[in-house]
Amino acid sequence: MKIVSVVGARPQFIKAAAVSRALAAAPGLEEILLHTGQHFDAGMSQVFFDEMEIPRPKYNLGIGGGTHGQNTGRMIEAIEGVLLQESPDWVMVYGDTDSTLAGALAAAKLQIPLAHVEAGLRSYNRSMPEEINRVLTDHAAQVLFVPTELAVKNLAREGIAGEKVRLVGDVMYDAALFYGQKAERQSGILDQLGLSRGNYLLATVHRPENTDDPRRLAGIMRAFEQIAGEIPVVFPVHPRTRQKLGKDGLQPAGSAALRPGAPCLIQPVGYLDMVMLEKNAAVIATDSGGVQREAFFHRVPCVILRQETEWVELVELGWSRLARALDPADVTAKIEQARAATPGRSASPYGQGDSAQKIARFFQERG
Numbered sequence: 001m002k003i004v005s006v007v008g009a010r011p012q013f014i015k016a017a018a019v020s021r022a023l024a025a026a027p028g029l030e031e032i033l034l035h036t037g038q039h040f041d042a043g044m045s046q047v048f049f050d051e052m053e054i055p056r057p058k059y060n061l062g063i064g065g066g067t068h069g070q071n072t073g074r075m076i077e078a079i080e081g082v083l084l085q086e087s088p089d090w091v092m093v094y095g096d097t098d099s100t101l102a103g104a105l106a107a108a109k110l111q112i113p114l115a116h117v118e119a120g121l122r123s124y125n126r127s128m129p130e131e132i133n134r135v136l137t138d139h140a141a142q143v144l145f146v147p148t149e150l151a152v153k154n155l156a157r158e159g160i161a162g163e164k165v166r167l168v169g170d171v172m173y174d175a176a177l178f179y180g181q182k183a184e185r186q187s188g189i190l191d192q193l194g195l196s197r198g199n200y201l202l203a204t205v206h207r208p209e210n211t212d213d214p215r216r217l218a219g220i221m222r223a224f225e226q227i228a229g230e231i232p233v234v235f236p237v238h239p240r241t242r243q244k245l246g247k248d249g250l251q252p253a254g255s256a257a258l259r260p261g262a263p264c265l266i267q268p269v270g271y272l273d274m275v276m277l278e279k280n281a282a283v284i285a286t287d288s289g290g291v292q293r294e295a296f297f298h299r300v301p302c303v304i305l306r307q308e309t310e311w312v313e314l315v316e317l318g319w320s321r322l323a324r325a326l327d328p329a330d331v332t333a334k335i336e337q338a339r340a341a342t343p344g345r346s347a348s349p350y351g352q353g354d355s356a357q358k359i360a361r362f363f364q365e366r367g
């Protein structure tokens with residue numbers, strides 16, 4: 001059985017790392033990776049292929065840098081060309097980016113069965129480009145690999161139910177378990193940055209709702225500066241955020257070295273360094289879907305810099321709390337609350353770390 005997997009953005013490389021390994025180990029399955037080029041610089045793309053040993057993409061479309069509409073349109077056309085050439089049995093897409101939607105539409109137009117990994121998530125906020133991508137992809141898919149019970153219910157409300165909905169757990173949990181051990185052996189990031197275990201805040205910010213609103217970005221940066229007066233704040237900065245910080249005149253507040261009172265802004269790091277930073281943080285503040293779950297996987301309290309989350313289990317279990325990015329006082333208060341929190345450790349709403357194997361088994365049974 002031949003599967004074309006479409007990836008393009010950082011979180012998709014991490015999910016694909018887990019799934020591609022399971023597919024490669026399953027006899028009878030051939031996977032072809034197609035990279036759209038949505039994330040193209042080395043620190044956002046190549047580093048993951050190298051250190052996570054993801055198979056080389058057979059195709060790299062080199063499409064990025066345009067508007068959402070331009071990118072999605074160009075990707076559909078180019079992915080269709082690859083699908084016509086390869087004639088796969090399935091197309092697989094991940095998550096909620098432009099690459100996800102483009103892969104879904106290209107498959108649907110050619111009537112090639114579509115599998116969606118991380119299906120069924122909803123923020124119920126249609127102003128997020130990711131929400132539109134998720135909803136449309138779920139409605140085009142022939143099989144939906146779902147991470148949580150709640151995602152199954154979300155789909156049922158939209159009339160998507162039955163055999164095609166497969167509750168497999170979260171493939172990011174598989175990645176966190178596998179690479180978490182590797183990170184302990186291989187990452188030297190704590191020494192490089194002069195950090196001590198359990199005594200710093202790790203931050204990431206990249207959602208358009210935060211980066212594209214100068215007031216929200218300024219609010220978040222002000223909160224980080226306040227926290228940096230107490231404990232080091234390490235902030236690997238996404239390229240979009242770096243660009244906006246520069247434009248809004250916020251860049252000089254941070255530096256690449258640890259200084260009291262200033263967040264330490266660094267380039268995006270590879271996954272092994274990221275896992276190491278996550279595992280050893282006192283608290284994590286993020287608007288990332290992946291990082292908020294990884295905080296939980298490594299049992300580190302988290303503050304979500306958003307109005308809502310698709311991963312509501314994290315809030316219900318007490319591992320995460322939402323903070324209003326516009327209000328630095330709310331962000332700092334939530335960070336203090338998170339540092340003092342002692343939630344229960346036993347719940348595992350994201351499966352057992354064998355999600356990728358379950359996905360591989362699904363295809364094998366149909367091979």
Ligand code: UDP
Pocket residue numbers: 010011014204206236237267268269270271272274275287288289290291294
């Ligand atoms: N990540 C990383 N290096 C960084 C920041 C994030 O490896 O400097 C990883 C992180 O551990 C997670 C994934 O990137 O696995 C999350 O991607 P992102 O926040 O870009 O997207 P989202 O999860 O919000 O879709």
